[in-house]
Amino acid sequence: MTLNYPNGKPYRDERARWKPPSVAGYANRGMTLEDDLNATNEYYREHGIAIVHKKPTPVQIVRVDYPKRSAAVIKEAYFRQASTTDYNGVYRGKYIDFEAKETRNQTAFPLKNFHAHQIRHMEQVVAHGGVCFAILRFSSLQETYLLDASHLITRWNEQQSGGRKSIPKREIEQLGHYIPLGCQPRIDYISVVERVYFTLSGENS
Numbered sequence: 001m002t003l004n005y006p007n008g009k010p011y012r013d014e015r016a017r018w019k020p021p022s023v024a025g026y027a028n029r030g031m032t033l034e035d036d037l038n039a040t041n042e043y044y045r046e047h048g049i050a051i052v053h054k055k056p057t058p059v060q061i062v063r064v065d066y067p068k069r070s071a072a073v074i075k076e077a078y079f080r081q082a083s084t085t086d087y088n089g090v091y092r093g094k095y096i097d098f099e100a101k102e103t104r105n106q107t108a109f110p111l112k113n114f115h116a117h118q119i120r121h122m123e124q125v126v127a128h129g130g131v132c133f134a135i136l137r138f139s140s141l142q143e144t145y146l147l148d149a150s151h152l153i154t155r156w157n158e159q160q161s162g163g164r165k166s167i168p169k170r171e172i173e174q175l176g177h178y179i180p181l182g183c184q185p186r187i188d189y190i191s192v193v194e195r196v197y198f199t200l201s202g203e204n205s
Helices: 033-046 118-127 151-158 169-175 188-201
Strands: 002-004 050-056 061-068 069-079 085-089 094-103 108-110 131-137 141-148 166-167
Touching: 033 050, 033 094, 050 141, 069 085, 069 169, 085 108, 094 108, 094 118, 108 169, 118 131, 118 151, 131 151, 131 188, 141 151, 141 169, 151 166, 166 169
Parallel strands: 002 069, 094 131
Antiparallel strands: 050 085, 061 069, 085 094, 108 166, 131 141
16 A cells, blocks of 8 residues: 655655564563554553543545455555654543654664654643654664653754754753663553653642
8 A cells, every 4th residue: 555645755764664673581572662552552551541542643545445245445545644753641630642753773762753743742742731753763672761841842953953963862861861771561650750850740640
């Protein structure tokens, strides 16, 4: 099936063409960040911890073939609108919203992985008091971090003014929060959200 962006440019899912390498001690090797997050969110929902879902992107179907009278095959489609961030939901009565990205780069996270409309959306969420962040994975190292949206927005704006086009990994280690890989849940980012946005912010548990 051919899937295109609203401007007609073909959509290519790089995740479908690449899987992270095997790492000793890493269960379910080959899972993408999206796979891990989806499994984690399912765990949160089933255990009453949080309600978080991956946002569906509206698609306009353009061409459909009917190879069989009882079956239809979508041959071409377009995204109706540019997507914002990947995930949103509610935790402890507060709206949370985040983007998830991964890179094979081992020393920095390229800002080209993000889009201007996603940064604008994050700015709006922060302005309205929501919890907003990015979950960043260095795939070849199997290291995952939670980075508050304010840091990402700052680096994005600096890039727009001629600054560097990536966030150094050492900076993410300093400003962000490491999320260890586990079994259930796979990526326990809610424990980081609890510590950073509730406990450290002065809210009582």
